[in-house]
Amino acid sequence: MAKSQEMHRARMFFGQLEHGKDLFDELKEFTTKHGVRMGLVFAIGAVQKACIGYYNQQKKEYQFQTIDKPMEITSLLGNISMKDDEAMVHAHVTLADEDGNVVGGHLAEGTIVFACEFTVQVIEGNLLRREHDETTGLSLWKM
């Protein structure tokens, strides 16, 4: 059965990221600056290039690919929770090229902003903490 816990919405931010900055690093810095320890992240916009990860379930490790071309951020969806007493941003992106073809994956450092509008919904409740999960090799929520 699915495990869950009830949370409550708190503050909400709307913002935009600076041209030429690293998308992942900027979201991380935003959460640190505002003391966000749990939340939801949404964004749309465009990138100059991207680095996205795919988790190889056999090898239990991420494989990263760099896509060196301008693309639309058709969707960025993520969450913020605690890992090793630090807030961690975990986000996935779907990106579209000029022909409308999409690629997607785990957002990694190396994704450079062209323009980006983001929303962070701060959540309050029992802090969600990530711990190493033997079965998947991932850091998953301890519930």
Ligand code: ZN
């Ligand atoms: Zn991921």
